[in-house]
Each structure stands twice: as C-alpha cells, then as structure tokens.
Amino acid sequence: MRSHRDTSAAPSSEVEHEAVASGGKTGGKRAAAVDTRPLDGLIGYALRRAQLAVFDDAIRALAKLDLRPAQYSVLSLIAHTPGLRQSQVAEALGIQRANFVALLNGLERRGLALRSAAPNDRRSHALHLTEEGERVLRRANAVVAIIEGRLDAKLGPGGRAQLLELLKKLTAAD
Amino acid sequence: MRSHRDTSAAPSSEVEHEAVASGGKTGGKRAAAVDTRPLDGLIGYALRRAQLAVFDDAIRALAKLDLRPAQYSVLSLIAHTPGLRQSQVAEALGIQRANFVALLNGLERRGLALRSAAPNDRRSHALHLTEEGERVLRRANAVVAIIEGRLDAKLGPGGRAQLLELLKKLTAAD
DNA sequence: TATTGTTATACTCTATAACTATA
C-alpha cells in the first residue's frame, strides 16, 4: 500500500516550499515526511498508532478464518468458561449488551457458538462453543500465537513482560 | 440497518445441557468477575484495552474544547509546520484524504484553520491556523499535558520513556 | 422495581470508487 519513502532529511524547521518544479513524469517527486514530533512524545498518540499497527496485522490474519478480533475474544472467553451469560461476556469485553446480540448471532449462525437455557434464570442464555467452534478457536489460537510471536521479535527479550506491565498500569482504574 | 434477525439457522438442536456445572459458584448476587486470563497475556488485547482507557479520558477532557483527538492532532501538526497540504497531514495521521475533507471543513467552519492557495500547485491547499486556532490549540495543549501527567503518575518513574520505546518498536514497519 | 435479551436508531470512523481541476 504505502510506497516506501526514504529521505529522512534533517528535521529542519525551515520548510522549503519552492523547488521541485516537479515537471517530471516518472520522476522523483518525493513527499517530504511530515514532522510529527509534536505528537510523538504523547502516550495517547503512540498508543493509538501501535494499536492500529498491531490490529492491522491481526485483522488480516484472523480474516483467513473469517473472524474479527472481537469474535475471537468472545470465542476465547466462552471456551475457557462455558456457560457464561451474554451480559457477562459483553461486560468483560467492554461491549454494550445491545451490540453483543448481533455479534453472537453471527457466531451462532455459523455454528460456532450457541445459546442454551440458563439453569437458574429463564431470562438468561448460557453460552457454549460447538465442536466446530472449538476447532475454529484452536486454529485461531495458532494464528494469534504467530502474530504474538512476531511482536515478541520486535519487542526483544523481556519486552513483552515489560510492556504488559506498563499497559496494565494504564488500564487500571484511577 | 441490519434489522433482519436470524430466524433460520441456529442449529436449534435440543438444549443439551449436561451437567451444566455452571462454572462454579452459582448464586450470590455478586457479579462474579469473568476470568479474562485467556486474553490478558496478549499484547494485542492489552494494547486495545489500554488505548480505550486512555482515550476515554482524553476524549472527555478535549470535549470541553469541543475537540476530538483527531482534530487536536491536526491542529498540532499544522501549527508546527504551517503550509502543509491536506494530503500530507492526512497521510501523516493515517487518515484517508477523502475522510480528511470533512474533518478540515469542521475546523475551518469554526474558524480554527483555513485553506489558502498553495504556492506552486493550484490543486493543493496550504493549511494554516487562525489566531483563534492557535488559542484553542494552546488550551488543548494544556489539557493534554494534564492528561499525560496523570498517565505519568500511573506509569511511575521512567515509565513513559520505557513505554514509548516499546510502542515505537511495535509501530515500526517489519 | 430491576435485570436480561432484544430491537431500533443514530452517530462516528473507516474504506473505496469516481468525479473535477489541475499537473
């Protein structure tokens, strides 16, 4: 997608507007990289860019199983604790229960998860994975392991533990 | 607009709840926290939760200036490098140039930024902040400084530099 | 009365195709 841009060029604050008459067709008109230093030091900005970069990868990889990250997380939680109710899963993942309905409909329509009667409350549905759901989840777990492994390579030794620790501090309530 | 609900499908199999162990403690009105450990170790998941938590705060704070994070980042870049063209700013922030139009329209309508004639290319618009835009940006910078300061308190000494370093590694192209 | 699942709705964000005017 993005063509490689070289030319770092010194971060001079003087911007040269002229030049590069750019009449050339095949030529070398290169877009000078915009100076993003005003934002680079912000945790919020760095966090957003990193999250987008990581999810870009994850979304593409999981798409091969026709799964989106949110669907994967739902399958994962249900598999680990069968019988969870919709509200519980939705709240744990920060999804409004109203929006969780369509998400679960999709998983159920594809035969990956199912709603069954909850034991003590006839308002609730207990959630379970089907055998197909378990199979898809296993394949998804393998995909995720590869993605996370690539991130480890980028982070270097000890990087994962360090990063998880720091992110946990940010996520904790005030 | 997805109003059609799934009437078919749903393997409607008999409700087979054999030994619905109910995950352990049934009863009790306390909302037992869902076990999210299957996800907690994932960089992707931790990154998303942290980003949402941080932005939740940032969105609320910037809303007092009627600014959203994306608008703030645009004002910030234009202020630092006046004369940037729309495509440059959009690409630097990972926004499609088509979507950047409405964003900039909003800033221009409010008198915070303006499009002026670009010197060498009559297709392009050079972007600048108005004086009001500079004023709003200064107030926004103060707001952002407070937010980032709160994050520093959570991260502890050295935490910011460490986190920025790790996030940079994740954002870098392969 | 309160809660669970549900529907409907609206608003933001994002992605893509196509147009225009320039280059």
Add this chain to the structure above:
DNA sequence: TATAGTTATAGAGTATAACAATA
C-alpha cells in the same frame, strides 16, 4: 496519465432508549 481535493456511499463500531419476559 497522474495527483489533490472532493463527493457519495457503504461498512463496521459504538451509544442510548425502549420494550417483553422474567426476576
């Protein structure tokens, strides 16, 4: 032909109100 800005549109994601069944 290619590029900058623009329009239109569609798809996800998200937030809120309201309703029926049940607690």
